[in-house]
Amino acid sequence: xxxxxxxxxxxxxxxxxxxxxxxxxxxxxxxxxxxxxxxxxxxxxxxxxxxxxxxxxxxxxxxxxxxxxxxxxxxxxxxxxxxxxxxxxxxxxxxxxxxxxxxxxxxxxxxxxxxxxxxxxxxxxxxxxxxxxxxxxxxxxxxxxxxxxxxxxxxxxxxxxxxxxxxxxxxxxxxxxxxxxxxxxxxxxxxxxxxxxxxxxxxxxxxxxxxxxxxxxxxxxxxxxxxxxxxxxxxxxxxxxxxxxxxxxxxxxxxxxxxxxxxxxxxxxxxxxxxxxxxxxxxxxxxxxxxxxxxxxxxxxxxxxxxxxxxxxxxxxxxxxxxxxxxxxxxxxxxxxxxxxxxxxxxxxxxxxxxxxxxxxxxxxxxxxxxxxxxxxxxxxxxxxxxxxxxxxxxxxxxxxxxxxxxxxxxxxxxxxxxxxxxxxxxxxxxxxxxxxxxxxxxxxxxxxxxxxxxxxxxxxxxxxxxxxxxxxxxxxxxxxxxxxx
Amino acid sequence: xxxxxxxxxxxxxxxxxxxxxxxxxxxxxxxxxxxxxxxxxxxxxxxxxxxxxxxxxxxxxxxxxxxxxxxxxxxxxxxxxxxxxxxxxxxxxxxxxxxxxxxxxxxxxxxxxxxxxxxxxxxxxxxxxxxxxxxxxxxxxxxxxxxxxxxxxxxxxxxxxxxxxxxxxxxxxxxxxxxxxxxxxxxxxxxxxxxxxxxxxxxxxxxxxxxxxxxxxxxxxxxxxxxxxxxxxxxxxxxxxxxxxxxxxxxxxxxxxxxxxxxxxxxxxxxxxxxxxxxxxxxxxxxxxxxxxxxxxxxxxxxxxxxxxxxxxxxxxxxxxxxxxx
Numbered sequence: 063x064x065x066x067x068x069x070x071x072x073x074x075x076x077x078x079x080x081x082x083x084x085x086x087x088x089x090x091x092x093x094x095x096x097x098x099x100x101x102x103x104x105x106x107x108x109x110x111x112x113x114x115x116x117x118x119x120x121x122x123x124x125x126x127x128x129x130x131x132x133x134x135x136x137x138x139x140x141x142x143x144x145x146x147x148x149x150x151x152x153x154x155x156x157x158x159x160x161x162x163x164x165x166x167x168x169x170x171x172x173x174x175x176x177x178x179x180x181x182x183x184x185x186x187x188x189x190x191x192x193x194x195x196x197x198x199x200x201x202x203x204x205x206x207x208x209x210x211x212x213x214x215x216x217x218x219x220x221x222x223x224x225x226x227x228x229x230x231x232x233x234x235x236x237x238x239x240x241x242x243x244x245x246x247x248x249x250x251x252x253x254x255x256x257x258x259x260x261x262x263x264x265x266x267x268x269x270x271x272x273x274x275x276x277x278x279x280x281x282x283x284x285x286x287x288x289x290x291x292x293x294x295x296x297x298x299x300x301x302x303x304x305x306x307x308x309x310x311x312x313x314x315x316x317x318x319x320x321x322x323x324x325x326x327x328x329x330x331x332x333x334x335x336x337x338x339x340x341x342x343x344x345x346x347x348x349x350x351x352x353x354x355x356x357x358x359x360x361x362x363x364x365x366x367x368x369x370x371x372x373x374x375x376x377x378x379x380x381x382x383x384x385x386x387x388x389x390x391x392x393x394x395x396x397x398x399x400x401x402x403x404x405x406x407x408x409x410x411x412x413x414x415x416x417x418x419x420x421x422x423x424x425x426x427x428x429x430x431x432x433x434x435x436x437x438x439x440x441x442x443x444x445x446x447x448x449x450x451x452x453x454x455x456x457x458x459x460x461x462x463x464x465x466x467x468x469x470x471x472x473x474x475x476x477x478x479x480x481x482x483x484x485x486x487x488x489x490x491x492x493x494x495x496x497x498x499x500x501x502x503x504x505x506x507x508x509x510x511x512x513x514x515x516x517x518x519x520x521x522x523x524x525x526x527x528x529x530x531x532x533x534x535x536x537x538x539x540x541x542x543x544x545x546x547x548x
Numbered sequence: 549x550x551x552x553x554x555x556x557x558x559x560x561x562x563x564x565x566x567x568x569x570x571x572x573x574x575x576x577x578x579x580x581x582x583x584x585x586x587x588x589x590x591x592x593x594x595x596x597x598x599x600x601x602x603x604x605x606x607x608x609x610x611x612x613x614x615x616x617x618x619x620x621x622x623x624x625x626x627x628x629x630x631x632x633x634x635x636x637x638x639x640x641x642x643x644x645x646x647x648x649x650x651x652x653x654x655x656x657x658x659x660x661x662x663x664x665x666x667x668x669x670x671x672x673x674x675x676x677x678x679x680x681x682x683x684x685x686x687x688x689x690x691x692x693x694x695x696x697x698x699x700x701x702x703x704x705x706x707x708x709x710x711x712x713x714x715x716x717x718x719x720x721x722x723x724x725x726x727x728x729x730x731x732x733x734x735x736x737x738x739x740x741x742x743x744x745x746x747x748x749x750x751x752x753x754x755x756x757x758x759x760x761x762x763x764x765x766x767x768x769x770x771x772x773x774x775x776x777x778x779x780x781x782x783x784x785x786x787x788x789x790x791x792x793x794x795x796x797x798x799x800x801x802x803x804x805x806x807x808x809x810x811x812x813x814x815x816x817x818x819x820x821x822x823x824x825x826x827x828x829x830x831x832x833x834x835x836x837x838x839x840x841x842x843x844x845x846x847x848x849x850x851x852x853x854x855x856x857x858x859x860x861x862x863x864x865x866x867x868x869x870x871x872x873x874x
Contacts, residue, residue: 352676377676457653467649472635506669507687510668513698536771537683540694541701541797
C-alpha cells in the first residue's frame with residue numbers, strides 16, 4: 063500500500079504549483095495525473111498570459127490571488143529557470159464614450175493594488191504600438207502584464223518538486239475515493255483510500271486540482287456543491303515572421319463572460335489570436351470550427367488590421383473549467399482533509415503560485431503539521447534552448463556537446479541534444495517533446511522532423527517505433543513496422 | 549578570421565547538385581555544397597517510384613537512381629567540397645552564412661551564393677481545416693518518408709485531401725502496402741497533379757476522386773476516426789445537404805508546396821508574399837546581386853528533369869558573376 067500525507071489529484075499548472083509549494087515541507091506527497099504526461103489537460107491550451115489584475119473585481123479571490131501571483135511568478139520563474147517576459151498589456155477602446163470604462167477599470171484595479179496603470183492616447187499608441195488600428199482612440203496600459211510558457215512552467219514546477227521528494231503517477235485516472243473515518247468532528251482528519259487504474263493509495267489529505275473533472279472527483283467523497291461547465295476557447299497561432307506584429311498584449315474591453323479576443327505575444331515569439339468563449343456540453347470537445355476562425359480573425363483584425371489568415375500555422379481549442387464566478391478554494395467541512403481547488407479558469411495561470419500558498423495555509427488551519435525542510439532545493443537548472451543563445455554561447459555549447467549542433471527541427475532550431483534532454487526530464491510523447499522544446503511547433507508542423515524525433519524517443523525510452531504516440535495511448539503515429547514483419 | 553569561399557551552394561538535392569556541377573564546368577573552383585540531411589539527393593531518396601529522367605537522361609529511372617547519377621558525378625569533382633548535416637541558420641545581406649553542424653557552429657562568407665533549399669508541404673493548418681487534432685494526419689511527403697525510408701505504415705484506411713502529385717503517388721503506394729484508400733478529395737474542378745499520375749495511381753486502382761468537394765471537419769479524439777465532406781458549387785459555396793462522412797484512420801494532406809526562402813528573406817531579398825518566391829524578372833536571379841535561387845525554391849516544378857535543367861543555369865549565372873567580380 064502506498065501511504066502519503068497528501069495526494070494531489072491533477073497535474074496541470076495548479077496541481078504542479080501546489081506540489082512544489084508543499085514539497086518544501088517535511089511531508090510525503092504524491093501527484094496523480096490521468097494523462098501520460100503533466101499539463102496535457104486544461105493547461106496545455108492556456109494562452110500564457112500573466113495578468114496584472116486589471117480585470118477582476120477588487121473583492122474577489124480571483125483578483126487577490128492574481129495580484130499576488132503576478133508578484134510571485136517573477137521569483138518562481140527566476141528560481142526555476144523559466145523565461146518570463148514582462149511586456150505589458152493594453153486594453154483598447156474605439157470611442158471617446160468608452161474611455162470612461164477604462165477609467166472605471168483603472169480605478170477598480172488600483173483599489174485591488176495594481177500599480178503603474180495609465181490611460182494612454184493615440185499619440186502614445188502610434189509610437190509604441192504602430193500596427194494598431196487608427197480607430198483605436200485610447201487604451202489602459204498595465205505594465206506588469208507578462209508572458210510565460212504555461213507548460214514549461216508546469217514542467218519546471220514538477221521537476222523541482224520531484225527533486226524535493228514529490229512522487230508522480232501518470233496514467234492514473236482516479237476511479238474511486240473511499241472516506242475511511244466514519245465519525246468526524248472538528249479538527250480531525252479523514253483517512254482516504256484512492257483507487258486508480260493501476261494502484262491503490264492511502265492519504266490523510268486530498269487536494270482536488272482535477273480541472274474539468276474537479277466536480278466528479280468531489281462527488282466521489284459526497285461533495286456536490288458545484289459543477290464544472292466547460293467553456294471552449296479557440297486560438298490561432300501565426301508565423302514567427304510576424305513576431306513584431308505587436309509589442310504588448312492587446313485586449314478589447316472585457317465582457318461579462320470573457321476577456322474577449324486578444325492579440326497575444328507568445329513566449330516563443332509567434333503572435334497568437336483568440337480565444338473564443340463558448341459554453342459546450344462535452345468535457346473532451348477540443349475541436350476548432352470555421353465559425354471560430356472567422357470570428358477570431360474579424361475581432362483581431364479590428365484591433366490590428368494587418369493580421370492575415372495566411373499567416374496561421376497552427377490552431378487548437380482549450381476548455382476553461384468554469385464553476386462559480388470566483389475560484390473555489392476551500393477545505394470541505396463535511397469531509398475534513400478534502401480540499402477543493404476548482405473552477406480555476408482565467409487568471410488561473412497567474413494565480414497558481416498564490417493558490418499554492420493559500421492551499422498550504424488551509425492545510426495548516428485544518429490540522430496538518432507543517433514543518434519546513436532544511437534542505438529544500440529552491441532552484442532548478444535552466445533548460446538549454448539553442449535558439450535563445452548568443453552566437454558565442456551556442457558555439458561553446460556545440461563544441462562541448464556535439465549533439466547540440468545536430469539540428470532536428472529546423473523551423474524552430476531544436477537540436478538532438480535538447481530533445482534527449484526533454485526525454486530525460488520526463489517527455490514520453492511527441493506532444494510532450496513539442497511543449498518542452500518547440501520541436502514540431504514551427505511552420506512545417508513536423509513534416510520534416512517527425513520521423514527523426516520518433517527514432518530518438520524510441521531509442522531513449524527503449525520502445526519500438528510503433529509504440530510512439532502523439533499524446534498517449536491510442537494516438538500512435540504509425541500502425542505497423544514492416545521491418546518487423548518477419 | 550572569417551572563412552571566405554568563391555561559391556556556396558545551400559542544398560544538396562537535385563537543384564543544388566546540378567548547380568554545383570554546372571558552376572564547376574564554368575570554371576568555378578572552390579565550391580562549398582551544404583546539405584542539412586545526412587545524405588545527398590534530397591526528396592528524391594524517398595521517391596522510389598519510376599518516372600524520373602525521361603527528359604534529362606532519356607530513360608526511366610526511380611528517384612534514388614536519378615539522384616545517384618548526380619551524386620556519382622559530384623563526388624568525382626574534388627573542387628566541390630560537400631558538407632552533410634550542415635544547416636544554415638542565418639544569412640546576411642553580405643552573403644555571410646552561419647552554419648550549424650554536429651560539433652561546430654561557424655560563419656562563412658560567400659562571394660557568390662546559390663540557394664537550392666527546395667520546398668515544404670502546405671499543412672492541414674494552412675488549409676484551415678476545422679475539427680480535432682488527433683494522430684493520423686500527415687503531409688503526403690511525410691507519409692512517403694515513413695513508408696519508403698523507415699518501413700513504417702502510418703495507417704490502414706486513408707482519405708487524401710488535395711490531388712497534388714505526391715498525394716497521387718501516395719494513393720497508389722498505400723494500396724500496394726495493403727491499405728485501403730477510400731477517397732481523394734479535391735476542391736478544384738480538376739486534379740492538381742499530372743494526368744499520367746491520375747491514371748496510373750487512382751484510376752488503375754479504382755480510387756474515387758471527388759472533385760469540387762472539400763473537407764469540412766476532422767473527427768477523432770486520439771486517432772483520426774472520420775472526415776466530414778461537403779460538395780461545393782461553381783462559386784465555391786457549400787451546397788446545402790451535400791454533407792457526408794467517410795470513416796478513416798488516416799488523412800494525407802496534398803494541398804500544395806511552399807518554396808523555402810526564409811533564409812534569403814532574412815538577408816533582405818525581396819519576396820513575393822503570395823508565392824514565397826523571390827521577386828524576380830529572370831530565372832534564378834534575386835534582388836541581391838550574386839545571390840541566386842534555383843529549383844523548387846525559385847518556383848514549384850512538376851518534373852525533376854526541369855529542375856536539373858534550370859538549376860544548371862544558376863551555376864552558369866554564378867560563374868559569370870564571379871568572373872565579372874574578379
